[in-house]
Amino acid sequence: MLAGCAVLTAGLLAFHRAVPNSVGRVGSLLEVFLPWLGLVIVLLFGLALLRRSAVALVALLLPAAVWTYLFGGLLLPDAGAGPRDLVVVQHNVSDENTDPAGTARALSGARPDLIALQEVVPPALAVYEKTLAADYPYHAVLGTVGLWSKHPLTGVRPLDIKPRGITESWNRGLRAVAGTPHGEAAVLVAHLPSVRVGAGGLASSRRDESAGLLGEAVAAEPLETVILLGDLNGTADDRGLAPLTSRMGVAERGFALSFPAALPVARIDQVMARSATVAHIRTLPATGSDHLPVAARVTLR
Structure with missing residues (x-):
């Protein structure tokens, strides 16, 4: 037996x-x-x-x-920072977060080059902008997703990852070009639809459709180096994210279970890269969100 x-x-x-x-x-x-x-x-x-x-x-x-x-x-332990590394932070801050200023300070405390946020809504948006302004002079916000950067951002535009059947306003993806010290990198920020587990199993059709659209955006990206930061509502092993994991590399070190924050059982907050390596990923201390933030070290080629 x-x-x-x-x-x-x-x-x-x-x-x-x-x-x-x-x-x-x-x-x-x-x-x-x-x-x-x-x-x-x-x-x-x-x-x-x-x-x-x-x-x-x-x-x-x-x-x-x-x-x-x-x-x-x-x-395995992190091999340590290298000369061509970027530190990035990914966090779904929650639209019910009662301490956006504290959340922003906690994220900037990791000293990342890039901070990607989801569920950024007024009036919290103004708090994030004010709190992060000194250290992150460049930022872009489209819909409920945002990107803050120490490096200049250009070419900001929305990503069309809206599944069929959603009729209301829904803008949960953006693309920008970060002018890093090691060259330009396309940075994609995304928040895929939620999944639900019920008596009928896993309801993920909208998430899967949105992942397919995001995968098409990755494939069509003209810049060689691409960094994806997002709440993808799925793990790297989930075949629903295959349109992304088949085109991009995932973290080589670290589990970084991020959801739910009270008792994390899965990492649904992802950092992926093309023509770069996500060398290590870890969680940061809890904020006012139901997700834990994750910080990753991305090595550019």
């Missing part, structure tokens, strides 16, 4: 893409929590020791090896 569970766990880890999404998007739901199968391995290991089952202990080497292959690199 324990050996069979070990083999099943290894199969889910290694072949999660084979789990169908046709009913309730079960495959995507599995992929959201895929790293947590490591706890299943630990539980099975404990049971195998209690039962003194040598067969189960040997069988557990299989899922342990697969988990290590998939996620072990994320546990």
Whole structure:
């Protein structure tokens, strides 16, 4: 029994893409929590020791090896900053945040080059602008997403990532060019639609459609270097974000679970890059949001 569970766990880890999404998007739901199968391995290991089952202990080497292959690199320490690094911060600040000034100070305290925010709404917008102005003289806000930068921003325009069926005003994406000391980089800021888990499984069709539109924007971007900062409402393993993860690299080090802030179980706040490396990602202390901010070190090529 324990050996069979070990083999099943290894199969889910290694072949999660084979789990169908046709009913309730079960495959995507599995992929959201895929790293947590490591706890299943630990539980099975404990049971195998209690039962003194040598067969189960040997069988557990299989899922342990697969988990290590998939996620072990994320546990390695940060290699340290390099001369071509940018520090970026991504945060859904929440439209119910009662302390926007404190949130802005907390984010700037990480001394990033770029700060991307989602759910930026009046009157909090004016507070973010005032609090960040001294250290971040360049910023752009379109709809409910914004970008603050230490480096000049040009070419600001909205990104059309609005899914079909949404009739109200909905502007949750922007593109700008940051003139960094190491050359120009296109910076995309996005907030994809929310997903819901219910009796019918994972409801993510609008998120998936918006991710597809964002992936098309990445593919069409003329600049070689692209940095994506966003609340993507999905993990890097979720196949719903494949239009992005197939075109961009994700963090090489760090788990940085960001949601929900009270008890984080998944990183849905993402930093991805093309022609650059997201070398490390980490969470910052909690703010007045239901998300934790994440800070990443991006190495430009």
